[in-house]
Amino acid sequence: MNAPSSWESVAQPSGALEKDLELTAADFARIRELIYQRAGIVLAEHKREMVYSRLAKRLRHHGLTRFSDYLARLERQPQAKEWEAFTNALTTNLTAFFREAHHFPLLAEHVRARPGPVxxxxxxxxxxxxxxxxxxxxxxxxxxxxxxxxxxxxDIDTDALARARAGIYPMEQVRKLDEARVKRFFLRGNGRHAGMAKIRPELADRVAFEELNLLAPSWPVSAPFDAIFCRNVMIYFDKTTQARILERFAPLLKPDGLLFAGHSENFSYISEAFRLRGQTVYTKAPR
Incomplete structure (x- = not known):
């Protein structure tokens, strides 16, 4: 099994960081404002340690010792590539195969009865x-x-998308799946890739990965969709942003299309565009 050439560049760094950099209350407030403007993410006060840990790597990369200098550099260059690294650092990527498993049988049932492409x-x-x-x-x-x-x-996180396109995962993560699925959809690594598994090309070809910011004025996706999965991301937005995104989802779905939300997300009181069909599954409301 051949790993993609980008494999080394997308490996996650590890190791604890010492607090040798200066992050003031004003710096943290500015970071919260900037990531909200850029990605709609609402950072709570208790996220200060996380922000320090993640952004400290960017400061060291640029040879800086004060967050204020880093932020000033960002603001002077609104089109700089560093904005991508800033956003990636503050994006949370907690996920797993078949997470919130009850959604997938519902999706299967939904598409079986549908004619034509899905x-x-x-x-x-x-x-x-x-x-x-x-x-x-x-x-x-x-x-x-x-x-x-x-x-x-x-996804907005370009580092995460690079790992997604590579389709390589630790075998212990893949072993949690049904054995038949592992055989059908994965290749087992060997040699220097021992302990890893890769998505089979025939499955990977059915997935197209693109960078997209849900706050962007236009989205590079074309309607209609049979289903939209937007799970465990709305929790990082305020209710105004959530409502705006839901209103934009509605015309992209087929009349009987499904919207899947995360287990801790409830859209019923945020937008009139959708109505609850089942556990964290919505359909478009009649207009």
Whole structure:
């Protein structure tokens, strides 16, 4: 099994960081404001330690010792590539294959009865486990029609997307899946890739990864979709932002399309565009 050439560049760094850099209350307040403007993420007061840990690496990369100098550099260059690294650092990527498993049988049942091509948008793809789980579900549900299935997978975090495109995961993570799925959808690594598994090319070809900021004025996705997965990302937005995004989702779904939310997210009181169908699953409300 050949790993992608980007494998080394997307490995996560490790190791504890000493607090040798200056992060003032004003710096933290400015960081909270900037990430809200850039990505809609609301950082709580108790996230200060996380912010220090993640952004300290960027300061050291640039040879800086004060967060104020780093932030000033960012603000002087609104189009700088560093904004991408800043956003990536403050994005949370907690995910797993078939996380919130009750959604996938519902998706399978939904698409089996649908004629023609099936399209699903995963709006918070992270490192790929969720969109690949969707693709596996579509493949199993559609049988001979699986070649007509397409998953559009987007995320604001370009580092996470690089790992998702590579499709390489620790074997201990993959072993949690049903053995039949592991055999059907993964290749086992050997040699220097021992202990790793890679998504099979035929499954990977059904998933298209793209960078997308849900706050952007336009989205590089085309309607209509049979389902949209936007799970465990809205919790980082305030209710105004959530409502705006939900209103934009509605016209992208087919009339009977499904919207899947995270287990701690409730859209019923945020937008009139959707109505609850089941446990964290919504359909478009009649207009």
């Amino acid at each position: 399209r699903v948008w995963c709006a918070a793809a992270s490192t790929g486990e969720e969109p690949y789980s969707i693709a596996m579900t579509l493949t199993e549900a559609l049988g001979s029609r699986a070649s007509q299935a397409e998953v559009i997978a987007t």
